[in-house]
Amino acid sequence: MSDRGLSRRQYLTTVGGTAVTLSVAGCSGDGGSGGDGGSEQTITAGTAPGFPPFEMKEGGELVGFDIDLLEAVVEQTDYSFEGWEEFEFDSLIPALTNNNIDVIAAGMTINEKRDDTIDFSDPYYSSDQAIVVRADGDFAPESLSDLADRPIGAQKGTTGEGVVQDELVGQEITESQYNAYDNYVLAIQDLENGNVDAVVIDVPVANTFAANRPVEVAFVYETGEKFGFGVRTDDDARQEALNAGLSTVREDGTYEELTQKWFGE
Ligand code: ARG
Numbered sequence: 001m002s003d004r005g006l007s008r009r010q011y012l013t014t015v016g017g018t019a020v021t022l023s024v025a026g027c028s029g030d031g032g033s034g035g036d037g038g039s040e041q042t043i044t045a046g047t048a049p050g051f052p053p054f055e056m057k058e059g060g061e062l063v064g065f066d067i068d069l070l071e072a073v074v075e076q077t078d079y080s081f082e083g084w085e086e087f088e089f090d091s092l093i094p095a096l097t098n099n100n101i102d103v104i105a106a107g108m109t110i111n112e113k114r115d116d117t118i119d120f121s122d123p124y125y126s127s128d129q130a131i132v133v134r135a136d137g138d139f140a141p142e143s144l145s146d147l148a149d150r151p152i153g154a155q156k157g158t159t160g161e162g163v164v165q166d167e168l169v170g171q172e173i174t175e176s177q178y179n180a181y182d183n184y185v186l187a188i189q190d191l192e193n194g195n196v197d198a199v200v201i202d203v204p205v206a207n208t209f210a211a212n213r214p215v216e217v218a219f220v221y222e223t224g225e226k227f228g229f230g231v232r233t234d235d236d237a238r239q240e241a242l243n244a245g246l247s248t249v250r251e252d253g254t255y256e257e258l259t260q261k262w263f264g265e
Pocket residue numbers: 047048049050051054055089106107108109110155157158159160184202225
């Protein structure tokens with residue numbers, strides 16, 4: 001249970017420093033010399049910006065909680081970090097299974113449907129869904145049934161879209177009243193414009209939009225979601241390394257520092 005890559009790395013680091021760590025790790029068979037396309041011992045990460053404060057662009061730069069957290073976690077492993085690739089959210093799982101990236105860090109909820117195609121690290125954040133409306137107070141729904149016959153938005157491929165499809169379409173609203181966006185920023189813009197009357201989105205992201213734009217959380221729909229880093233199903237080595245790294249950054253205070261930095265918690 002505790003016999004993971006990390007403890008070996010810590011041991012090697014103590015004894016011999018970085019050079020020894022890397023060369024020994026390279027022979028350890030962790031990444032497999034049998035070839036996953038020359039990408040052994042490296043991690044290229046994929047994300048979908050426009051999901052503040054988890055990942056967003058600021059002055060052209062990719063920043064956010066997921067960015068800092070994954071980089072801190074990878075630093076605790078034998079893997080070298082190769083950088084970030086950006087996708088729309090619904091392209092992340094295909095990018096991972098096609099080997100374009102090795103890890104997804106995108107506020108991605110661990111769920112059974114995704115678990116069929118990919119694997120996840122241990123959870124690193126919890127969330128429910130928020131129903132966000134314009135802050136002018138004209139429309140103040142308190143439950144899903146109050147959304148009847150209203151145009152509703154969410155990002156394609158998300159669990160927010162899942163709530164709309166499973167709980168609203170065909171019941172409170174028609175299929176054409178659901179507006180699917182490539183990006184939540186566009187959904188929030190359309191909410192401000194009056195093109196939709198509500199957006200279903202993860203609570204911490206809803207709070208961030210509400211702090212910066214003329215929108216507010218009308219109510220929370222409890223889903224009990226947990227975010228994890230996505231890895232390929234056959235990639236036990238990276239999964240274990242990320243889990244060990246996550247528990248280290250939780251123990252050494254880095255995780256708390258980052259939640260304070262990005263959520264003020
Ligand atoms: N947590 C939700 C999900 O997993 C939304 C994630 C959206 N992430 C993003 N980077 N746009 O479906």
